[in-house]
Amino acid sequence: MLLMALLVAIPLAGALLAWLLPSNNGRPLILPVVACLHITLVFGLCIASPPPSADGWFNLDAIGKVFLLEIAALFTACAFYAVNYLQYRKERNNRILCMGMQVCLAAMSMAMITHHLGLLWLAIETTTLCMAPLVYFNRNARSIEATWKYMLICSIGIALALLGIFFLAYATVVAGLEPSLVLEPLQAYARRLPPVWLHAAFVFMLVGYGTKMGLAPMHTWKPDAYGEAPGLVGAMLAGGLANCGFLGLIRVYQVCMASGDTAFYSFSLISIGMFSIAVAAIFLLRQTDFKRMLAYSSVEHMGLFAFALGIGGKALYGAMLHVLGNGLAKGVLFLAAGNIHRAFGSKNRDVACGALKRAPWSAALFLVSFFALTGSPPFLPFFSEITIFIAAFTNGRPIVGTVVVLMLMAIFVGMSLTVLPVIFGEPPKDRQRTKYHDAPLLIVPPLALLAVMALLGIWLPEPLSRIITSAAALLGVTQ
Amino acid sequence: MNSAVDQLLIIVLLINIFILGTHRPRVAIRAIATQGIILGLMPLLIHPFQIHILVITGFVVLAKGILIPWLLYGAVQRVGFHEQMQPLLGYSGNIIAGALATVLAFIFAARLPLAAMHQGLLIAPAAMATILAGFIALGSRRKAINQVLGYLLLENGIFIFGLLLTRSMPFMVEAGALLDLIAGIFVMGIIINQISREFSSIDTSRMNTLREVD
Numbered sequence: 001m002l003l004m005a006l007l008v009a010i011p012l013a014g015a016l017l018a019w020l021l022p023s024n025n026g027r028p029l030i031l032p033v034v035a036c037l038h039i040t041l042v043f044g045l046c047i048a049s050p051p052p053s054a055d056g057w058f059n060l061d062a063i064g065k066v067f068l069l070e071i072a073a074l075f076t077a078c079a080f081y082a083v084n085y086l087q088y089r090k091e092r093n094n095r096i097l098c099m100g101m102q103v104c105l106a107a108m109s110m111a112m113i114t115h116h117l118g119l120l121w122l123a124i125e126t127t128t129l130c131m132a133p134l135v136y137f138n139r140n141a142r143s144i145e146a147t148w149k150y151m152l153i154c155s156i157g158i159a160l161a162l163l164g165i166f167f168l169a170y171a172t173v174v175a176g177l178e179p180s181l182v183l184e185p186l187q188a189y190a191r192r193l194p195p196v197w198l199h200a201a202f203v204f205m206l207v208g209y210g211t212k213m214g215l216a217p218m219h220t221w222k223p224d225a226y227g228e229a230p231g232l233v234g235a236m237l238a239g240g241l242a243n244c245g246f247l248g249l250i251r252v253y254q255v256c257m258a259s260g261d262t263a264f265y266s267f268s269l270i271s272i273g274m275f276s277i278a279v280a281a282i283f284l285l286r287q288t289d290f291k292r293m294l295a296y297s298s299v300e301h302m303g304l305f306a307f308a309l310g311i312g313g314k315a316l317y318g319a320m321l322h323v324l325g326n327g328l329a330k331g332v333l334f335l336a337a338g339n340i341h342r343a344f345g346s347k348n349r350d351v352a353c354g355a356l357k358r359a360p361w362s363a364a365l366f367l368v369s370f371f372a373l374t375g376s377p378p379f380l381p382f383f384s385e386i387t388i389f390i391a392a393f394t395n396g397r398p399i400v401g402t403v404v405v406l407m408l409m410a411i412f413v414g415m416s417l418t419v420l421p422v423i424f425g426e427p428p429k430d431r432q433r434t435k436y437h438d439a440p441l442l443i444v445p446p447l448a449l450l451a452v453m454a455l456l457g458i459w460l461p462e463p464l465s466r467i468i469t470s471a472a473a474l475l476g477v478t479q
Numbered sequence: 480m481n482s483a484v485d486q487l488l489i490i491v492l493l494i495n496i497f498i499l500g501t502h503r504p505r506v507a508i509r510a511i512a513t514q515g516i517i518l519g520l521m522p523l524l525i526h527p528f529q530i531h532i533l534v535i536t537g538f539v540v541l542a543k544g545i546l547i548p549w550l551l552y553g554a555v556q557r558v559g560f561h562e563q564m565q566p567l568l569g570y571s572g573n574i575i576a577g578a579l580a581t582v583l584a585f586i587f588a589a590r591l592p593l594a595a596m597h598q599g600l601l602i603a604p605a606a607m608a609t610i611l612a613g614f615i616a617l618g619s620r621r622k623a624i625n626q627v628l629g630y631l632l633l634e635n636g637i638f639i640f641g642l643l644l645t646r647s648m649p650f651m652v653e654a655g656a657l658l659d660l661i662a663g664i665f666v667m668g669i670i671i672n673q674i675s676r677e678f679s680s681i682d683t684s685r686m687n688t689l690r691e692v693d
Contacts, residue, residue, distance in 0.1 A: 118652035125659045132666050141677040145686040148670050152626055155663055156617070156633065162656070163610070163637045169644050174594045179644065181652075196592055224689040 001053050003045055004060060004113050007068075010037050011106040018098035027098050028086040034102060035072075035079035038109070042072040046467060056182045057116045062471035064112040066320050067247055069464075070327040071108050073452065074239040075101075077445035078232050081335050084441035085232055088342065096133045097233075103130040104236065111244050115183040117165050117251060121158070124212060124244050128154045131241060135229040146221075146228035153221040157211025161248065164204030168255065171197035183251060190258035198259055205252040206268060212245030213302040214295075215272050216279035223283075226295035227347070231338015234291065238298045238334060239327040246305050246323070250475065253309055257476050262312070269310030270400060274407075276303025281407045284414035290340070291347045293418050294333055297373065300411055301326045307404060308388045309475075313395045317472035318387030324468075325372075325380035328453045332369035335446040336362045340422065342436040349418050353425025361438040365446050367423045372450070374412045378457040481600065484524050487517050488605040491639070492581055495612035495632060499577040500570050504555050504624050508548050511631050515543025518638055525642055531650055539638075542657045547631065547664045554668035555624055558675040568619050576619070580611035594643075602642050609636030621684040623671045627664065634660060 014034035021027050045060060046069060052059035060068070082101070086094045104127050111123035128151075136147040165181065171193040172179045172186070180186060190198070211218040226234045256265045280300035287293040301322070308319035337347070339362035344352035355363035372379035375386070385408075392401030456464070494514045498507050519539035522532050568576060581604075588604035597603065609632055616629030678685050 116649075116652070118649065119655075122652055122655045122659065125656070125663075129659060129662050129666060132670075136670070136673070142688055144670065144673045144677050145689050148623065148674060148683065148686065149689075151663075151667060151670060152630065155630055155667075159630070159633055159637055163640065166637065166640050166644060170594075170640075173644065174592065176594075181649075194592055227689065 001050065001058065003041065003048075003050055004053075004058055007038065007041055007045065007109045007113060008106045010034060010041070011102040011109065015099045015102035015106070018095060018102065024090070024094060027094055028083045031079035031082050031098060031101060032076075034105070035076040038105065039072040039076050042068050047463065052115070056184055057119060058113050059115040059183075060113045061115070061474060062467050063247070063250060063320070063474055065467050066323050066471050067243055068109065068112040069467075070243065070324050071105070071112070071240050073449065074235065074327055074331045075105050077331055077335065077449045078235055080441055081445040082232055084439050085230070085338070088436070092137070092139075097137060100130045100134045101236065104240065108240055108244055111247060115251075117168070117181045117183065117186075120248060120251060121162055121165055124161075124209070124248055125158050127241050127244055128158060128212065131233065131237060134233045134236075135225050137230050137233065138228065143228040146224035149221040150225040153218070154212060157208045157218060159208070160211070161205050161208025164201045164206075164208055164252070167197050167201035167204060168193075168252070171201060183254060186255045187258040190255055191260055193259060195259070195261060198256060199264060202252055202256050202265060203268070206249065206272065209245045209248035209252075210272065210306070213242050213249065213305070214245075214276075214299050215302050215306060216276040216299055219276065219279070219299045222299060223292040223295040226298065226334075227289060227292040231291075231334045231336075231341065234294065234338070235331045235334035238294065238330040242298060242302055243323060243327055246302065249306070249309070254475065266310045266312065269306045270397075271310075273303045273305070273307030273310060274400060274404060276300065276306065277404060277407045277411075281410045281414065284411050285417070287414065287418055288349050289347050290349060290352070290418055290422055291334075291337055293415060294330070294337060297333075297411070297415065298330065300408075301330075301373075304385070304388065304404075307400075308391075311388065311392050311395055311397060312476065313391050315388045315391035315395070316475040317468065318384045318391060320468045320471045320475075321387060322381065322384035324456065325384045325453065328449045329369050329373040329379070329381055332365060332446040332449045332453070333373060335442075335449075336366035336369065339436070339438065339442055340366060343434060344427075344431070345434050349421045349425075351428060351431065353421045354427035355423050357427050358433070359436065359438050361443045361447075363423050365443065365450060367419065369446070369450055369453075370415065370419045372453055374415065375408070378454060380453045380457045383457055481525075484521060485601045487521065487524070488601040488639070491517055491635075492605055492608055495609055496574055496577040496581070498628060498632065499612060499615060499619075500574040502570060504622075505552075507625075507628055508551050508555070511551075511628060511635075512544050512548035514635055515547065516540050518635055519544055521639075521642055535650065535653060538654060538657055542661055543631075543635070543638075546661055550661070550664050550668050551624070551627060554671045557672050558624070573615065573619055576615050577612050580615060581608040584608035584611055597643055602639060606636050606640035606642075609633075609639055612636070621682050623667075623674055623683050626683065627667050627671070630667075631664075 011034055014030050018027055018030050046065045107123045107126035111120050114120050132151045135150055136143050174194050175192050177189050214222040277300050280296045283296045308315040340355045341347045343359040346352045373381055375382045494510050498510050501507050519536055523536050526532050584607035585604045613629045613633030
């Protein structure tokens with residue numbers, strides 16, 4: 001219990017320190033220190049499996065562990081990257097950025113360790129809030145527009161999720177049960193809860209947390225926020241916050257599945273998942289801005305998550321694997337994209353082309369992680385995606401499975417049309433070179449993430465594989 | 480006891496429509512503050528007296544009745560009050576939409592399978608009508624300040640529904656939710672300020688640089 005509290009307390013202490021420290025140069029160094037402490041603690045907790053707290057509020061289960069591992073790894077990479085990135089941006093005060101990153105880490109850790117739906121909601125809402133100033137880091141008209149959309153749409157979404165939680169709580173009142181918002185009692189009650197209220201709760205939470213994840217049609221804030229935020233913040237948004245939204249959806253899914261009546265939920269999840277993938281495919285085919293491209297790719301992968309939940313069975317194992325795969329790949333892509341953006345001073349493929357000649361390391365990272373994310377072996381996303389597809393075919397949904405595979409192929413083509421010119425094109429002669437150079441701290445963190453992703457694809461260590469298997473079992477499938 | 484609650488809820492519903500119809504931001508903010516104070520007092524009327532209910536009441540009145548309106552006021556003051564609200568449907572269109580939404584909310588709530596003890600109370604329909612009013616305000620107006628008002632109406636509607644839940648929301652979570660709401664409005668206030676600086680207006684329909692190229 002104490003260790004779980006430390007998971008939240010360490011980043012908060014770091015945030016406090018960042019607030020107090022006057023030196024703009026020294027402040028970013030707090031981030032890697034906190035990240036190292038945090039990730040060590042996460043490894044320890046994942047092996048030690050602390051017992052849940054007496055009231056059941058805090059319970060680090062296998063699902064929480066998968067998310068926690070992903071977020072800790074992502075944050076560590078971002079933290080080391082931030083040190084050098086903020087060197088480039090010396091003119092800006094980085095106090096807010098350093099604080100926001102750490103408060104966000106604390107809130108995300110809180111979301112992973114709690115089984116109380118109200119507390120989970122609170123943690124997710126806090127992540128939304130503390131990232132808002134970070135999206136606005138560049139202080140221009142475009143970023144203020146993006147921040148406003150992000151803030152307003154996500155706040156409304158998350159408010160609707162709260163209404164969904166209220167409906168769930170009210171369902172227990174109507175059924176005459178002891179009201180509770182802790183996962184285990186709710187699962188035990190699920191069969192006795194009135195279906196109308198349970199359905200309503202699910203729909204509102206799907207819309208609410210779906211907004212946070214960026215499922216279509218609630219995704220409209222996403223390309224703007226991801227496009228205008230610095231690469232490092234984009235990595236946290238796509239690999240961290242979007243996953244928090246998915247965790248919120250998973251928790252309500254666990255309650256709904258325990259009710260025994262699964263058809264309605266599966267249908268909703270598959271529909272919204274496929275719609276998201278379709279919307280992403282359409283917008284990716286004509287995207288010229290490579291950061292916005294990554295945002296639509298995130299919409300696609302969030303759609304894939306919802307789809308996998310809807311399919312059930314083995315797909316749940318794939319989804320858990322994909323939490324790691326997608327999160328890490330998004331981290332590499334956004335960090336590398338940030339580098340390329342700086343190397344050209346543009347994120348449009350018409351100007352920023354030929355990155356291989358200007359920033360060879362970043363370009364190579366971007367290219368390889370693009371292949372990794374779109375499902376090339378031997379990287380982790382290949383195995384997670386293939387698991388989801390096989391499950392779709394074996395669980396008696398061959399048609400939707402085929403449609404999704406076709407859409408993913410279209411997405412691959414669409415993304416290639418942007419990625420390939422950016423990497424292999426001829427750099428424009430008329431534009432001046434920027435000061436940017438590939439520096440070790442801007443390359444090694446994403447490279448490490450990529451290496452982890454390749455390693456996990458080839459060889460999944462026994463403890464991790466056990467965690468993922470039991471996470472899938474908690475969602476309702478036994479390997 | 481419950482008739483007092485119902486009467487207050489009717490005032491809440493009237494405030495919704497008033498906010499939808501007014502063209503002065505200053506007045507709208509005062510109205511939402513009044514609504515917040517009324518909502519804050521409700522737990523005291525509904526539940527038997529307890530210290531923790533009293534604390535919650537104090538908290539809600541402070542947050543929704545004073546702090547949040549004050550933050551909004553500050554934001555608007557810096558931007559300047561001269562800008563009017565300009566709803567897309569027109570003021571009367573907005574009022575009609577609000578009234579329609581209220582009627583629909585009552586019809587719909589009558590069909591909800593509420594717990595026996597909550598049958599015939601105004602809480603569920605009032606919650607739904609306020610949420611719908613929030614969406615009308617969000618959808619029909621382009622000024623950033625009005626979108627915040629719409630969001631607050633939405634939050635108030637959700638709060639009204641929460642009145643049906645006596646014990647399941649723990650105090651810590653409730654207080655945390657309010658804190659998050661205050662922080663959210665604070666951040667929104669700052670953003671509004673920046674919007675007016677960048678765009679010399681808080682009309683969000685001018686913010687249209689970020690979109691897909693055709």
